[in-house]
Amino acid sequence: MYEIIEKSEIFNVHKMVIKAPEIADSIQAGQFVIVMGNEYSERIPLTVSDWNTYTGTITLYILEVGISTLELARMKIGDSLYAVTGPLGIPSEINNYGSVVLGGGCYGIGGIYPIAKACKETGNKVISIIEARYSFMFYHEKELHAVSDQVLYATSDGSKGEKGKVEDVIREMLEKGVKIDHAFFMGCTQMLERCSEVTRPYAIPTTVALNSIMLDGTGMCGACRVSVGGETKFTCVDGPEFDGHKVDWKELYTRKSAYIERETVVYQSYSHGCMAERT
Amino acid sequence: MELTAKERMAIKRHGMAEQPPDLRNRNFKEVPYGYTPEEAVAEAQRCLSCKTKPCVSGCPVEVPIPEFIALIAEKKFAEAARVIKTKNVLPAVCGRVCPQENQCEGKCVRGKKDITQAVAIGNLERFVADYERENNLMGLPEIPKKNGFKVAVIGSGPSGLTVAGDLIKLGYEVTIYEAFHRGGGVLVYGIPEFRLPKKIVETEIKALEDLGVKIYYNSVIGRLHKINDLFNIMGFNAVYIGVGAGLPIFLDIPGMNLNGVFSANEYLTRSNLMKSYLFPKYRTPMIIGKEVAVLGGGNVAMDSARTAMRLGAEKVTIVYRRAREQMPARAAETHHAEEEKIEFKLLSNPVEIYGNEEGWATGMKCQRYELGEPDESGRQRPVPIENSFFEFDCDQVLVSIGGQANPLITSTTPDMKINKWGYIEVDDWGRTNREFVYAGGDIVTGAATVISAMGAGRRAAKAIHEDLIKETDETLRPPGAETEEGEEE
Numbered sequence: 087m088y089e090i091i092e093k094s095e096i097f098n099v100h101k102m103v104i105k106a107p108e109i110a111d112s113i114q115a116g117q118f119v120i121v122m123g124n125e126y127s128e129r130i131p132l133t134v135s136d137w138n139t140y141t142g143t144i145t146l147y148i149l150e151v152g153i154s155t156l157e158l159a160r161m162k163i164g165d166s167l168y169a170v171t172g173p174l175g176i177p178s179e180i181n182n183y184g185s186v187v188l189g190g191g192c193y194g195i196g197g198i199y200p201i202a203k204a205c206k207e208t209g210n211k212v213i214s215i216i217e218a219r220y221s222f223m224f225y226h227e228k229e230l231h232a233v234s235d236q237v238l239y240a241t242s243d244g245s246k247g248e249k250g251k252v253e254d255v256i257r258e259m260l261e262k263g264v265k266i267d268h269a270f271f272m273g274c275t276q277m278l279e280r281c282s283e284v285t286r287p288y289a290i291p292t293t294v295a296l297n298s299i300m301l302d303g304t305g306m307c308g309a310c311r312v313s314v315g316g317e318t319k320f321t322c323v324d325g326p327e328f329d330g331h332k333v334d335w336k337e338l339y340t341r342k343s344a345y346i347e348r349e350t351v352v353y354q355s356y357s358h359g360c361m362a363e364r365t
Numbered sequence: 366m367e368l369t370a371k372e373r374m375a376i377k378r379h380g381m382a383e384q385p386p387d388l389r390n391r392n393f394k395e396v397p398y399g400y401t402p403e404e405a406v407a408e409a410q411r412c413l414s415c416k417t418k419p420c421v422s423g424c425p426v427e428v429p430i431p432e433f434i435a436l437i438a439e440k441k442f443a444e445a446a447r448v449i450k451t452k453n454v455l456p457a458v459c460g461r462v463c464p465q466e467n468q469c470e471g472k473c474v475r476g477k478k479d480i481t482q483a484v485a486i487g488n489l490e491r492f493v494a495d496y497e498r499e500n501n502l503m504g505l506p507e508i509p510k511k512n513g514f515k516v517a518v519i520g521s522g523p524s525g526l527t528v529a530g531d532l533i534k535l536g537y538e539v540t541i542y543e544a545f546h547r548g549g550g551v552l553v554y555g556i557p558e559f560r561l562p563k564k565i566v567e568t569e570i571k572a573l574e575d576l577g578v579k580i581y582y583n584s585v586i587g588r589l590h591k592i593n594d595l596f597n598i599m600g601f602n603a604v605y606i607g608v609g610a611g612l613p614i615f616l617d618i619p620g621m622n623l624n625g626v627f628s629a630n631e632y633l634t635r636s637n638l639m640k641s642y643l644f645p646k647y648r649t650p651m652i653i654g655k656e657v658a659v660l661g662g663g664n665v666a667m668d669s670a671r672t673a674m675r676l677g678a679e680k681v682t683i684v685y686r687r688a689r690e691q692m693p694a695r696a697a698e699t700h701h702a703e704e705e706k707i708e709f710k711l712l713s714n715p716v717e718i719y720g721n722e723e724g725w726a727t728g729m730k731c732q733r734y735e736l737g738e739p740d741e742s743g744r745q746r747p748v749p750i751e752n753s754f755f756e757f758d759c760d761q762v763l764v765s766i767g768g769q770a771n772p773l774i775t776s777t778t779p780d781m782k783i784n785k786w787g788y789i790e791v792d793d794w795g796r797t798n799r800e801f802v803y804a805g806g807d808i809v810t811g812a813a814t815v816i817s818a819m820g821a822g823r824r825a826a827k828a829i830h831e832d833l834i835k836e837t838d839e840t841l842r843p844p845g846a847e848t849e850e851g852e853e854e
Contacts (some may be wrong), residue, residue, distance in 0.1 A: 091377035112589055122546060128639070128648045154648050169546040171583040301639070301649075302554075303584055304544050305771050307631035311622060318615060318622060323773065337622055342726030344624045352458045 105144030116178030135196030185266035214279030221246035282330030401630025409437035421470035425820030439733025522550020524806035527822030610807035620718025625726035629765035654761025661765035662692035795825030
């Protein structure tokens with residue numbers, strides 16, 4: 087079970103295609119899985135960027151940020167993940183909105199693809215905007231092009247598309263009077279907040295896919311709680327998608343940083359190679 | 366040599382030897398060591414074998430208590446374990462976690478004057494189950510021919526394991542779907558190692574697998590498969606829902622989302638299931654509190670407090686709204702917690718958690734309570750005392766004030782009848798309003814005990830058997846059932 091069929095690296099993002107036929111059969115846009123590389127691993131929530139019911143596979147893009155994602159990244163084709171649980175979370179609400187903008191950064195470049203696809207299939211005009219530091223850090227572009235009416239790029243160095251970020255592209259569009267009926271954003275928390283702030287003055291309904299710390303992913307622990315419109319919500323069962331204009335971003339940053347100190351300790355000791363002796 | 370009643374009455378209850386408190390509050394090894402065979406025999410001799418068997422009436426699964434105790438007195442330990450197992454599939458677990466003082470031991474005539482002198486039924490149950498397991502005497506019961514019916518059990522906690530155990534022995538094909546990567550439900554994510562060693566749970570699950578129960582892990586029903594799919598696509602004839610309680614409740618006071626504030630579920634799941642007490646070998650990190658406050662007075666609160674102490678806290682305080690006598694925790698747990706230098710602030714309720722600029726908890730403001738008029742249940746209601754507040758420092762708060770129903774299954778099974786709190790409505794035998802769908806345990810009752818969940822599982826297994834066997838017409842019996850029977854042989 088959960089064999090790695092295909093694996094590649096795009097800078098710091100690792101693509102993994104995993105055998106998980108039941109998940110491929112039941113997953114919908116906007117849902118995620120929780121994976122464990124081995125029996126000692128953390129449970130990490132990951133957006134599913136693509137799936138294929140014929141081959142029975144799901145595609146994950148994993149951003150290497152700490153020990154657990156690093157250990158996942160070191161796994162090879164033919165290895166099997168210890169656990170893949172899902173699909174989890176409420177699927178994206180896809181309606182015929184009219185003109186839809188999808189913004190993605192880091193893992194969200196791949197992550198917005200299923201939502202873009204579902205939006206396209208529902209008859210929306212789909213504009214996908216993806217950001218990266220440099221032009222060579224984009225991935226899953228061909229697929230995204232296939233389901234988008236337009237794909238726009240933003241890079242920090244200006245090496246592809248606009249110099250800047252997704253929010254800059256959207257701001258420009260809005261200033262020019264481009265009509266946007268709904269916006270979806272997926273990526274790091276800073277990006278989600280900044281993009282939401284750009285759409286707020288225009289009152290564009292804005293959906294953000296949050297990535298808070300999770301443990302079980304079934305609502306049992308409350309680790310992933312966020313304040314949305316003054317109410318406490320669980321990202322795993324009430325989300326992961328929420329109204330970007332109502333999220334308490336400050337609290338989310340704080341809660342997401344809770345384990346950084348502990349994680350740094352283990353990450354550093356791993357990098358220095360003393361982990362093997364200790365375990 | 367047969368003892369007279371008078372001789373039996375003269376024997377004092379045998380306590381179980383334990384790790385000393387200031388040693389054990391820094392390790393995760395089990396607290397009581399268990400009886401020696403001599404102690405078990407001597408304790409068994411205290412039983413008067415009352416004709417009326419009041420102890421059995423106190424047991425939610427009606428374990429034949431005097432019978433198994435008599436076998437212990439005759440040193441037939443493995444036989445005693447087998448007698449228990451006719452009614453209880455998890456004796457090693459129940460001997461450790463049942464609130465015996467409110468159940469079997471609470472009814473024991475020897476404890477009438479002084480409950481601490483009841484026959485130590487729980488200790489004896491634990492002893493024989495451990496004896497059987499440690500000496501590899503767990504024989505496989507004979508499994509009848511497969512009857513052709515397939516039953517899906519959702520959740521591998523105490524109630525699910527009971528249903529699975531009962532039905533596999535009746536010839537059903539049983540498949541358990543478990544959301545986590547390990548089986549046992551609350552027995553592995555909730556109850557700590559020092560109270561219930563995980564190898565015991567693993568052995569019990571292995572035993573079920575040896576009987577032919579299939580377990581699929583990482584399977585969240587409601588998402589991976591819907592209840593209707595289990596019938597229509599997977600071909601099950603009945604479904605049992607034993608998914609446990611679910612969502613933790615947080616207080617509606619300022620500071621509940623500060624860093625350092627955890628649900629007990631999260632805290633215990635990190636430590637128990639993810640084994641972060643063995644961090645960094647196990648990668649799931651845990652925040653170690655220095656001054657820890659635990660909200661609540663149940664077993665989960667005690668487990669959280671004692672875990673915090675073992676992880677290295679300097680001070681652990683339990684904050685509970687009611688009085689000592691009203692604490693729902695097992696007597697043994699409160700006692701152990703006290704011995705381990707956990708402090709208790711009773712008749713106190715937090716009104717605010719204080720935090721620093723970085724968003725971490727730093728302290729708590731509480732209001733003092735007093736006991737007022739009794740409520741409908743007869744318990745004296747805690748009433749806040751006006752203008753009576755106190756504060757104390759804490760960098761970690763573990764919230765253990767109960768839960769609410771997890772909507773994962775009920776929200777994806779639209780026609781399932783639930784009550785106003787979201788728990789599934791069932792009849793006395795665990796039947797839901799949906800034909801051939803049954804439920805039991807915390808998803809029906811809200812947070813309760815391991816043994817009551819097992820009792821519910823036992824009743825539901827009976828109902829499933831009755832309902833399926835009654836309806837043995839062609840429409841229900843899956844095609845090819847007969848050939849399957851042949852293959853199973």
